[in-house]
Amino acid sequence: MAAKRPLITIIIIAAIVTVAALQFGRFIERTSRQEKLDDLKFIKTYVELSIAKDEIDELDSFESILDSLFMENETDSLWMREYLKKIGDNTDKRHRIWQAILDTLNAGRGKHRR
Secondary structure: OOOHHHHHHHHHHHHHHHHHHHHHHHHHHHHHHHHHHHHHHHHHHHHHHHHHHHHOOOHHHHHHHHHHHHHHOOOOHHHHHHHHHHHOOOHHHHHHHHHHHHHHHHHHHHHHHO
């Protein structure tokens, strides 16, 4: 009977570790998904703000468009700054984000020329 207790204890510990690993995996997956959504939100917002800035001459008009773009993208200037701080030390990610912004802006400019 004494030999069965360590075996049961090992099985319980193994089950707990397995459940913890699965939960951690789900957490990482959700975090990764949220990071991707944040990346896309930043890129979309930045591109839309850049286009609006280029197309609007009057400051009052730009400010009203700015508010509506932030509302539409469920963000604000604070969120944008916090996002930049978050990716600040990650050179590869910063490069990918800015490249995506440039590619999107360049593709949009090509469409406007046609």
